Amino acid sequence: MSRSQSSQALEAAERLCQERGERLTPIRKRVLELVLGWDGPVKAYDLLEALNPEAGTAKPPTVYRALDFLMGLGLVHKVEALNAFVGCTHSHDEGGAELFICSDCGTVEERHGSATPTNAPEGFKIDRSVIEHFGHCRNCTH
Amino acid sequence: MSRSQSSQALEAAERLCQERGERLTPIRKRVLELVLGWDGPVKAYDLLEALNPEAGTAKPPTVYRALDFLMGLGLVHKVEALNAFVGCTHSHDEGGAELFICSDCGTVEERHGSATPTNAPEGFKIDRSVIEHFGHCRNCTH
DNA sequence: TCGCCAGTGTTACTAAATAACGTATCGGAA
DNA sequence: TTCCGATACGTTATTTAGTAACACTGGCGA
Structure with a gap:
């Protein structure tokens, strides 16, 4: 950062x-x-x-x-x-972050996606979501 | 199970x-x-x-x-x-699971959602995603 | 029969996290 | 002012999580 x-x-x-x-x-x-x-x-x-x-x-x-x-x-x-x-530099009142973590350089990008996934089991009420994507960022795929 | x-x-x-x-x-x-x-x-x-x-x-x-x-x-x-x-009872060849975990009764429901989130940083190539939702299942919200 | 190798046993250790309790500090109520 | 309670921090000890490193074994192919 x-x-x-x-x-x-x-x-x-x-x-x-x-x-x-x-x-x-x-x-x-x-x-x-x-x-x-x-x-x-x-x-x-x-x-x-x-x-x-x-x-x-x-x-x-x-x-x-x-x-x-x-x-x-x-x-x-x-x-x-x-x-x-x-x-975290975002000002987010509520809701979890969605993290994109580069396995090469270690940088983490944070996004705030749609809180409710489309395919939740019926009647399931989400309190907190952990969403972490591991892969390679733009700079490290070159 | x-x-x-x-x-x-x-x-x-x-x-x-x-x-x-x-x-x-x-x-x-x-x-x-x-x-x-x-x-x-x-x-x-x-x-x-x-x-x-x-x-x-x-x-x-x-x-x-x-x-x-x-x-x-x-x-x-x-x-x-x-x-x-x-x-895991699913037969899933590839791709990560999306877990819905009830904090009350401990049951875990597994879904397989869309692999690519809509809001990934540009150029980010995802290898593996961890998606875990915590909350209350249908039975435990009553 | 030899030698490899995947699987397991074993010892020891590192890493991650918390419980429990003591101490200090500060602001408000008596 | 004194006392009180709350919050934060210090400290000791323990629990929980995970891995490194090496030894052993039994099967299987050359």
């Missing part, structure tokens, strides 16, 4: 927290910065490592709590198939 | 292995039986536990190897968001 996108997302996060009466504490902000600045999806334990030279004593719950918080605000998405996390 | 579905799936597995020159060994068959007979998605370590009274000394690689084999044949799918596995 580019620097400008990243800082925009940070500002958006500040605003979002203000609106909702949530606190973007230093740890949370730092984790968000790291996720946004990371090249591709990032593992929780890599975040932990990145966090530690500065924070010193961060342990798994620290980073998982921050990630949970950020996911709650929709600022970070989890890539379930990778056990990894990606930053 | 009902008993008849389960035994049909087992027969289909036998046939499929025959066709492909693969061997449905006792362990693989037993794991498939367990997955098919399980009530909802099953965790690898639960399979391991279920396996052990009989096999005695099964260890993680045993069950993961069997699951990998069965997934390769499309007889089992992994639910990425749950780190769990479900049996």
